[in-house]
Amino acid sequence: MVVAVILILIVVGSVVFHFMSPWWWTPIASNWGYIDDTIIITFWITGTVFVAVILFMAYCVLKFQHKEGRRATYEPENKKLEWWLTGLTAIGVAGMLAPGLFVWNQYVSVPEDADVVEVLGQQWQWSYRYPGEDGVLGTSDARLIDSDNPFGVNPNDPNGQDDILVEGDDLHLPIDRPVKMLLRSIDVLHDFYVPQFRAKMDLVPGAVTFFWLTPTRTGAFDILCAELCGTGHHIMRGTVIVDNAAEYDEWMSEQETFAELAARAKAEEKQQAGLGTPTGDGFEKKVSLVVNEDTAKPIQ
Numbered sequence: 001m002v003v004a005v006i007l008i009l010i011v012v013g014s015v016v017f018h019f020m021s022p023w024w025w026t027p028i029a030s031n032w033g034y035i036d037d038t039i040i041i042t043f044w045i046t047g048t049v050f051v052a053v054i055l056f057m058a059y060c061v062l063k064f065q066h067k068e069g070r071r072a073t074y075e076p077e078n079k080k081l082e083w084w085l086t087g088l089t090a091i092g093v094a095g096m097l098a099p100g101l102f103v104w105n106q107y108v109s110v111p112e113d114a115d116v117v118e119v120l121g122q123q124w125q126w127s128y129r130y131p132g133e134d135g136v137l138g139t140s141d142a143r144l145i146d147s148d149n150p151f152g153v154n155p156n157d158p159n160g161q162d163d164i165l166v167e168g169d170d171l172h173l174p175i176d177r178p179v180k181m182l183l184r185s186i187d188v189l190h191d192f193y194v195p196q197f198r199a200k201m202d203l204v205p206g207a208v209t210f211f212w213l214t215p216t217r218t219g220a221f222d223i224l225c226a227e228l229c230g231t232g233h234h235i236m237r238g239t240v241i242v243d244n245a246a247e248y249d250e251w252m253s254e255q256e257t258f259a260e261l262a263a264r265a266k267a268e269e270k271q272q273a274g275l276g277t278p279t280g281d282g283f284e285k286k287v288s289l290v291v292n293e294d295t296a297k298p299i300q
């Protein structure tokens with residue numbers, strides 16, 4: 001009797017906790033309400049099975065408790081019952097998997113008018129690249145990455161010259177605009193995850209993965225890495241800021257392009273080598289005397 005009561009209390013407690021729990025998901029900030037729907041369907045199916053199984057156990061504990069002279073019967077085969085259990089299990093599993101297939105199809109079917117943003121993951125930080133005014137990202141290659149070209153943008157690709165590079169700062173997205181997120185890693189597996197967007201995807205070295213979303217709420221949201229990627233995994237965080245159109249345009253106008261970044265890096269290099277004097281216009285003036293630092297003698 002006590003065991004049956006405990007089992008019933010477990011069921012009641014679980015259902016009450018499920019509906020009263022303070023640890024529920026955060027309010028959604030993207031178009032992916034479908035993903036919440038699939039989770040709710042899974043909750044209902046697994047929850048119904050959980051309640052049915054535990055209540056059945058409570059019933060059996062009560063009904064078949066020990067009584068003097070009662071003997072258990074042996075029934076190894078029950079075709080009818082097996083068909084029922086197989087059929088119901090199949091319907092339950094299909095009910096959990098099928099909605100996910102439809103949502104997944106939508107998740108990777110990018111609308112034609114979507115903007116593009118590239119997310120670059122590395123141990124242990126996030127960086128972002130926007131296509132600039134031409135709307136096309138330049139080609140890139142991990143082998144081109146160095147301290148002056150942290151994204152490995154192909155310097156010979158005209159499409160890459162106006163790419164906007166955002167390193168060590170926030171990702172900005174405009175509200176109500178579909179955006180295709182291209183995901184690239186330059187070292188190990190990472191996973192770009194914004195809980196409020198209900199969206200996540202692995203970054204796989206050597207491949208470019210993608211999904212799309214439309215931000216539906218302005219604000220600042222955490223970007224987490226959801227793939228164990230080394231000792232600094234827990235600090236691999238970022239912030240995505242969803243702006244209204246005016247704020248977004250203003251922010252974008254303050255960003256630096258790949259060409260500007262490359263020119264600045266070159267200028268700094270020259271300055272460090274002692275071959276130029278800052279003139280404010282990119283060291284355009286040629287110096288007449290070039291000094292070989294090894295010998296400190298004038299060379300031709």
Ligand SMILES: [Cu+2]
Pocket residue numbers: 121124189190191225226227228229233236
């Ligand atoms: Cu990571």
